[in-house]
Amino acid sequence: MDLGIRGKVAIVTGASRGIGRACAIELAREGADVCLVARDERLLNKVAAEVRALGSRAATVSADLSTIEGCTAAVEACVAQLGAPTILVNNAGAATMGPILSLPESAIEDALQLKAWGYLRMSRLCIPHMQANGWGRIVNIAGGAGTSPSAGNMPTSLANIFVLNVTRALSDAVSKDGILVNTICPGMTNTDRARDLGMARAQREGRGVEEVVAEMGKATPAGRIAEPEEVARVATFLASDACSYVHGSSVYMDGGSRRATP
Ligand SMILES: NC(=O)c1ccc[n+]([C@@H]2O[C@H](COP(=O)([O-])OP(=O)(O)OC[C@H]3O[C@@H](n4cnc5c(N)ncnc54)[C@H](OP(=O)(O)O)[C@@H]3O)[C@@H](O)[C@H]2O)c1
Numbered sequence: 001m002d003l004g005i006r007g008k009v010a011i012v013t014g015a016s017r018g019i020g021r022a023c024a025i026e027l028a029r030e031g032a033d034v035c036l037v038a039r040d041e042r043l044l045n046k047v048a049a050e051v052r053a054l055g056s057r058a059a060t061v062s063a064d065l066s067t068i069e070g071c072t073a074a075v076e077a078c079v080a081q082l083g084a085p086t087i088l089v090n091n092a093g094a095a096t097m098g099p100i101l102s103l104p105e106s107a108i109e110d111a112l113q114l115k116a117w118g119y120l121r122m123s124r125l126c127i128p129h130m131q132a133n134g135w136g137r138i139v140n141i142a143g144g145a146g147t148s149p150s151a152g153n154m155p156t157s158l159a160n161i162f163v164l165n166v167t168r169a170l171s172d173a174v175s176k177d178g179i180l181v182n183t184i185c186p187g188m189t190n191t192d193r194a195r196d197l198g199m200a201r202a203q204r205e206g207r208g209v210e211e212v213v214a215e216m217g218k219a220t221p222a223g224r225i226a227e228p229e230e231v232a233r234v235a236t237f238l239a240s241d242a243c244s245y246v247h248g249s250s251v252y253m254d255g256g257s258r259r260a261t262p
Pocket residue numbers: 013014015016017018019020037038039040041043063064065066091092093094114115141142143144156185186187188189190191192193194
């Protein structure tokens with residue numbers, strides 16, 4: 001299948017590692033030029049080298065996406081270095097876990113500034129470029145916690161439910177402009193974040209992190225956690241021209257863990 005994105009300009013946030021890095025590489029494999037955004041410049045440069053090795057152009061922007069200034073700088077740098085973005089993969093997220101009864105307000109506020117407001121701000125900055133092109137794709141990486149809140153996951157859960165709502169609202173606003181806005185809700189995925197979450201539990205329970213992560217995977221119907229490349233392949237399809245009639249949807253990639261009917 002030809003995904004039809006050769007030469008298109010994509011912004012991937014949180015592209016220095018994990019799911020974002022995998023998305024950037026998969027988009028480059030399909031011929032898209034990629035603007036990589038995160039804070040760690042050294043890691044961004046490593047991913048940029050991987051993108052260029054695949055024959056695509058790459059730009060890097062070191063920016064804090066929890067601020068409007070960081071989001072604005074990222075989009076402006078993309079336009080200046082690669083051209084107007086018509087693909088946006090919103091992925092940068094970093095929420096603290098902690099009990100709702102004692103969690104500092106800043107933990108929820110920080111998660112919302114980066115992931116909820118960050119995704120919406122990046123979308124609002126990119127959409128005028130997509131409208132001018134008559135074509136655009138926004139893929140929001142949310143997470144299953146958005147629809148399964150618990151006493152220990154409020155920051156990530158609230159950020160993700162915000163993203164799910166914004167996906168639907170933005171989709172309604174821009175579908176007629178040729179812009180498709182969709183969300184992926186990954187389950188536990190093999191990244192630094194997953195290892196950090198596993199580590200916290202491993203320390204609490206006096207066990208090894210590998211053992212805890214493997215146990216989390218075994219608890220899913222699929223029997224394992226996801227690899228970032230698996231999420232990236234679905235993101236790249238949703239970001240492509242081959243995806244032409246999926247609007248305001250959410251793809252759950254959780255190995256079958258979600259208990260709701262589809
Ligand atoms: N891994 C999972 O199990 C899982 C499950 C469900 C949903 N998700 C979601 O998937 C997305 C990616 O997760 P991941 O596991 O790949 O995470 P990760 O390995 O921790 O990577 C997070 C990325 O976000 C960037 N980032 C963090 N804070 C930032 C900030 N203030 N400004 C700009 N960039 C920032 C990081 O780069 P710098 O530190 O260099 O800035 C990094 O590139 C997140 O939205 C997460 O909630 C992950």
